[in-house]
Amino acid sequence: MHHCPSCSSQSLKDVLWGTTALKQCLNCSLFFLRDMPHYDDTIDYYASSYVLQNNITTTNYHYERRRIARLPEQIFLLSKLISLLPPRVAMIDIGCDRGFFLDEARRFGYKVLGIEPSISAREACNTIGIPVLPSLDEVKGQFDCVVMWHSLEHFPEPAKTIRQINGLISKGGILAVRVPDFGSFWSRLLRHRWKWFQPHQHYVHYNVASLEYLLKHHGYEIISLKSRRANTLTTMRSQSAANRLFAKNLGIKASLFDYASQWYHYIASIELFCIAKKI
Numbered sequence: 001m002h003h004c005p006s007c008s009s010q011s012l013k014d015v016l017w018g019t020t021a022l023k024q025c026l027n028c029s030l031f032f033l034r035d036m037p038h039y040d041d042t043i044d045y046y047a048s049s050y051v052l053q054n055n056i057t058t059t060n061y062h063y064e065r066r067r068i069a070r071l072p073e074q075i076f077l078l079s080k081l082i083s084l085l086p087p088r089v090a091m092i093d094i095g096c097d098r099g100f101f102l103d104e105a106r107r108f109g110y111k112v113l114g115i116e117p118s119i120s121a122r123e124a125c126n127t128i129g130i131p132v133l134p135s136l137d138e139v140k141g142q143f144d145c146v147v148m149w150h151s152l153e154h155f156p157e158p159a160k161t162i163r164q165i166n167g168l169i170s171k172g173g174i175l176a177v178r179v180p181d182f183g184s185f186w187s188r189l190l191r192h193r194w195k196w197f198q199p200h201q202h203y204v205h206y207n208v209a210s211l212e213y214l215l216k217h218h219g220y221e222i223i224s225l226k227s228r229r230a231n232t233l234t235t236m237r238s239q240s241a242a243n244r245l246f247a248k249n250l251g252i253k254a255s256l257f258d259y260a261s262q263w264y265h266y267i268a269s270i271e272l273f274c275i276a277k278k279i
């Protein structure tokens, strides 16, 4: 790629991140893969390969335990949105996974729609009655709120994606985005070994400057933009309670690897959390 997929600048610098070749835009600070996949190939990948497990019983337990662990996070996110958006407005979650966030959002009274390319995740949404479509291309209508929780980095052409979202979000509407913080201490320390450096599926890497640039240059006013731990201590406590509940009642024990992974996530998962308003 010879130009920045966010600002179109051709002022680019080659960066080697481990064994992965990146480009850094010297205009907007965005980092992105030098060899960007074609958009159509990414669609095929997410529809088929982006499936975690196939054993239905084990998978359901695994996800239900995860849902309980993530519940404090959903409440936190909704608390940040509710002061800006009264319940009953229409909300769309791009990359909604199995609908954990939307499930809670609809309990708060929002009208929800999910976008999710993974077939198995869509089936999980259907099971609990959350309306879901496979692609942004199929969405019709206007929404008061668009959320993208760790999905923007999966889109190889961010400017194009934000322009597409602009057609769906009403004036004065809210766009809320969380992405891995590529500029964080842990990302810079661990580099290609950082848990969220996943070049096979994260094509674009954001820091505060590049995320702010992307949104401001596509007609958004930044209400808040912060680097934060994705997993707070409250989430860890909820995780611990979920582990105990599933071990005691269902005999599903978290492995030592699970515990180590949960602590690693707690320490090194640093994300950018941005709330922006369409002007």
Ligand SMILES: [Zn+2]
Pocket (backbone or CB within 6 Å): 004, 005, 006, 007, 008, 009, 025, 026, 027, 028, 029, 030
């Ligand atoms: Zn740029």
